[in-house]
Amino acid sequence: MVGFNSTMRAVLWTGVPFNVTVQDVPIPSIQSPDDVLVRMSASAICGTDLHVYHGLYGSSSPPWVMGHEGLGIVQAVGSGVQSLQAGDHVVIPDIGDVGHLNMELGEPDANFGSSVGLGRDYAEYIVIPNAEKSLIPVPAENATNNDAEINYLFLSDIFATGWTAITYSGFQPGDTVAVFGAGPVGLLAAYSAILRGASRVYVIDSVPMRLERAASIGAIPISLNGTTEGDAVQKILRREPNGVTRSVDCVGYEAVNSNLQPQENAIILDMVRVTAERGGMGTIGVFAAPGYSEGTPLAGNITGLVQFPIADFFTKGLTWGAGPVDPKLVAPELEALITSGKARPGFIISREIGIEEAPEYYSRFGQHLETKVIIRFP
Secondary structure (H helix, E strand, C coil): CCCCCCEEEEEEECCCCCCCEEEEEECCCCCCCCCEEEEEEEEECCHHHHHHHCCCCCCCCCCEECCCCEEEEEEEECCCCCCCCCCCEEEECCCCCCCCCCCCCCCCCCCCCHHHCCCCCCECEEEECCHHHCCEECCHHHCCCHHHHHHHHHHHCHHHHHHHHHHHCCCCCCCEEEEECCCHHHHHHHHHHHHCCCCEEEEEECCHHHHHHHHHCCCEEEECCCECCECHHHHHHHHCCCCEEEEEECCCCCCECCCCCECCCHHHHHHHHHEEEEEEEEECCCCCCCCCCCCCCCHHHCCCCCCCCHHHHHHHCCEEEECCCCHHHCHHHHHHHHHHCCCCHHHHCCEEECHHHHHHHHHHHHCCCCCCEEEECC
8 A cells, every 4th residue: 555645656737738747746545435545567658638739728727637548457446445356457438427416517527537638648547536436447357468458558548538429420321421630539539430331431530640640540530631623521532422422520610621731611611511511520629719818828719609601511410429438338339349348549659658658758749759648558
């Protein structure tokens, strides 16, 4: 058991854009009978973390410990915890259970989740409140196999998020799908569509390495860059003259257009253009407008309002689903796919690092030099 005054290494956001640091911070302790202390074994740098890293998203009061994708081993449990015990391997979802009805309008439903754009998973230990309703168990047969277990890490956020993005679009087996953005969530959205029986999946991005990873799972890579062949939508429409049945935005407000210039509504415009009549659109790329604060120093550049082609959307009879994702809602289905061997979301990993390397690999991930970076803890 760790001592009360012990410290741990953690990745901190201090309010300086394009900068994180690794520092010593106190190890948290159990405060409530429903708490569980988890020693982290792995966590992952997420695309949402880049919104924080860029100074656009998060809490108003730095510093805080970064991270919201976690996998670990239970070290201690509160007196009220019955179904978990020391030694259990668990996934920490990015949105936890609050344990009571939340009657405060606008307040997030967790104090460690991506609903507020921050977390605590890039540290050696984490205390999880309302743990029995929050933690996702790793099946015992895979809990001691590092290579097998790492697939479960992505139940914490991005596999669940990519899967739900496809659901938001109204997907049905046999549909054609266009996924905008081939970051980790976009790749797993494409992977989810393939697992669920899509007839063809197009993945749009400007980074060759990401498009190669998309092709490796059977998706059709489409370069975002405008060429003599036209923009991405025109390239898809040559193959799908009536448009695709479903389209998905896995980027959000940091979208760029075919000239690779920032344009918040670029993907929204492209989805309306490329989606067939009576088709559906899904958006899980983050849209938020937190405004300036010490924790979001560049968020004043984000308006929260984007131009939307309502006439074309209405005329085509499209539907649109959007919003944050609670991984716990789809965890049983996705856990079964991983345990059975039908799903291996770990294919997205490009690099495993130690926590001291986090600042370097935040930079590399931000420059699209990695598809997915995971932090391994001793």
